[in-house]
Amino acid sequence: MSKQRRTFSAEDRYSIVQESLRSGPSEVSRKYSLSPSLLRRWKEKYLASGKDGLRDSYPRVDPQLRILEEENERLKRIVAKQALELEVKSELLKKTPIGPRKR
Template identity: 50%
Template sequence: MGTRRQFTLDQKMQILREAESEGMLTTCRKFDLSQALFYRWKHQFEHKGKDGLLPQYKTIDPELRAIQQENERLKRIVADQALELAVKTELLKKTEQLRMQGR
């Protein structure tokens, strides 16, 4: 599987402009670009201008990331304690059963 290419805003604009003069198929072949991606860029540009072509990455606030990691850590601790409690409860039941049988 190949690596995913990243296009800058200027490259996307160049491709859209070139497609107007050279044709969409020719331009897509030249840049080894799928028609679906070309039409997505064109749609984004028509509806939002250049801003529509900017990367849509969603960055997570470092403080939120730290809180999420702490939450996961605490969930693991609670799960471990719940498992330990369940094992101890089963052992107590078996010990009590053995005592009752021994009487």
């Protein structure tokens, strides 16, 4: 039997830590099938930073948002390339001498 990786929301972690502070960590870790070291880490984060310490340390990025960010980066590169081309062309025009026309 393989163990599945479970995820807990910040609210779940908070309620488990609160329960462990009331009932004791060994009882709670058995009840929720958590390792005592994980419960201890959650408790340390809670005591250090409060409820905010129990939030995920990495933000979950919406796939649609990621697609939009990639598109934004691609468009920024295009605009930068065009700006560079315009700058080079304007420099070339400045260097080109404009003399009297021959008839």
